[in-house]
Amino acid sequence: MHTQTSAAPETxxxxxxxxxxxxxxxxxxxxxxxxxxxxxxxxxxxxxxLYVLSGAEGGRMKRVELARRLLLxxxxxxxxxxxxxxxxxxxxxxxxxxxxxxxAELTPEGREQFEAASCAHVGSIRDLMEExxxxxxxxELGDMLGRLPGVAEGDDTCAAL
Amino acid sequence: MHTQTSAAPETxxxxxxxxxxxxxxxxxxxxxxxxxxxxxxxxxxxxxxLYVLSGAEGGRMKRVELARRLLLxxxxxxxxxxxxxxxxxxxxxxxxxxxxxxxAELTPEGREQFEAASCAHVGSIRDLMEExxxxxxxxELGDMLGRLPGVAEGDDTCAAL
DNA sequence: GGTGTAATATTGACTACGCAAAGGAATTTA
DNA sequence: TAAATTCCTTTGCGTAGTCAATATTACACC
Numbered sequence: 001m002h003t004q005t006s007a008a009p010e011t012x013x014x015x016x017x018x019x020x021x022x023x024x025x026x027x028x029x030x031x032x033x034x035x036x037x038x039x040x041x042x043x044x045x046x047x048x049x050l051y052v053l054s055g056a057e058g059g060r061m062k063r064v065e066l067a068r069r070l071l072l073x074x075x076x077x078x079x080x081x082x083x084x085x086x087x088x089x090x091x092x093x094x095x096x097x098x099x100x101x102x103x104a105e106l107t108p109e110g111r112e113q114f115e116a117a118s119c120a121h122v123g124s125i126r127d128l129m130e131e132x133x134x135x136x137x138x139x140e141l142g143d144m145l146g147r148l149p150g151v152a153e154g155d156d157t158c159a160a161l
Numbered sequence: 162m163h164t165q166t167s168a169a170p171e172t173x174x175x176x177x178x179x180x181x182x183x184x185x186x187x188x189x190x191x192x193x194x195x196x197x198x199x200x201x202x203x204x205x206x207x208x209x210x211l212y213v214l215s216g217a218e219g220g221r222m223k224r225v226e227l228a229r230r231l232l233l234x235x236x237x238x239x240x241x242x243x244x245x246x247x248x249x250x251x252x253x254x255x256x257x258x259x260x261x262x263x264x265a266e267l268t269p270e271g272r273e274q275f276e277a278a279s280c281a282h283v284g285s286i287r288d289l290m291e292e293x294x295x296x297x298x299x300x301e302l303g304d305m306l307g308r309l310p311g312v313a314e315g316d317d318t319c320a321a322l
Numbered sequence: 323g324g325t326g327t328a329a330t331a332t333t334g335a336c337t338a339c340g341c342a343a344a345g346g347a348a349t350t351t352a
Numbered sequence: 353t354a355a356a357t358t359c360c361t362t363t364g365c366g367t368a369g370t371c372a373a374t375a376t377t378a379c380a381c382c
Contacts, residue, residue: 017306045368129175130175236362238361331375342364345362348360352353
């Protein structure tokens with residue numbers, strides 16, 4: 001089956017890469033999340049949601065589509081948007097032709113808040129990443145991670161539908 | 162083939178890489194975690210803890226050192242080990258020379274359980290990763306992620322201390 | 323039209339884990 | 353030796369997200 005090159009319990013490259021992915025996530029989210037939360041009162045996924053919505057046509061998107069973009073479950077999206085709606089950053093709108101679907105729509109305050117947070121947050125991300133990687137490496141890292149199932153999906157699709 | 166297009170046409174490479182790191186984590190942990198949980202009743206961090214302990218001298222390690230290895234906070238470690246102790250996989254031992262420190266020590270059942278889970282889990286990890294990356298790419302991915310602060314620390318050090 | 327199936331969204335119960343606060347033990351400083 | 357500080361750990365509380373179950377709507381087929 002696996003022609004493991006060593007008889008000794010040498011960690012396979014796949015496991016090493018996976019473990020480091022876990023650790024990289026833990027290490028980076030902790031600092032970025034804390035900063036975003038204390039400076040702008042947003043969680044990372046709050047920000048990602050606003051980010052995705054801000055780029056969508058009309059600042060609105062089907063909730064189910066947003067879920068796919070953020071890789072959240074339906075209930076995760078419900079709860080995420082619950083918070084954003086209560087904060088007045090997103091409003092819920094309905095689809096006249098299909099009563100099942102609901103849209104999440106950026107409010108003017110939401111867009112404003114996003115733009116305010118975006119500047120600092122993107123700066124922090126760049127500081128963190130560009131300190132350790134060149135531009136080419138960042139592209140390459142992004143390309144590689146995008147190969148994992150589900151990661152790159154909908155990256156280009158501005159599916160407002 | 163860089164698919165460097167996103168909702169915003171001007172997304173910096175750093176942000177794209179970061180976003181994909183988030184998504185890669187979400188996508189991969191969801192499937193691996195569910196499998197590990199249902200097949201062996203372990204969370205990903207449960208497994209990582211057993212993994213680290215199983216490679217440590219005497220199967221034991223200072224809790225604080227384990228926390229560093231898993232990138233968990235002190236309270237996170239307390240709660241993680243709580244579960245493992247209740248499951249009988251890890252036992253708590255004390256340090257005779259310093260009453261502040263406690264060790265987490267793998268029990269025989271813990272080692273057994275780890276080895277049972279390890280085979281399947283490592284297989285799943287390899288299946289997932291090796292399907293999308295070559296061996297060289299996995300090494301490179303691991304190298305790159307290891308450059309982020311805190312990620313590679315203590316990777317080789319079997320610090321039983 | 324009636325029935326079965328798929329899609330969307332919500333809810334309840336639960337897990338995981340972070341932060342802040344606090345306690346006990348060790349070490350340093352005075 | 354006393355006091356201050358630092359280290360390790362736990363605890364209370366809050367947040368974020370999952371899954372399973374449920375309700376509603378849409379649609380396909382007979």
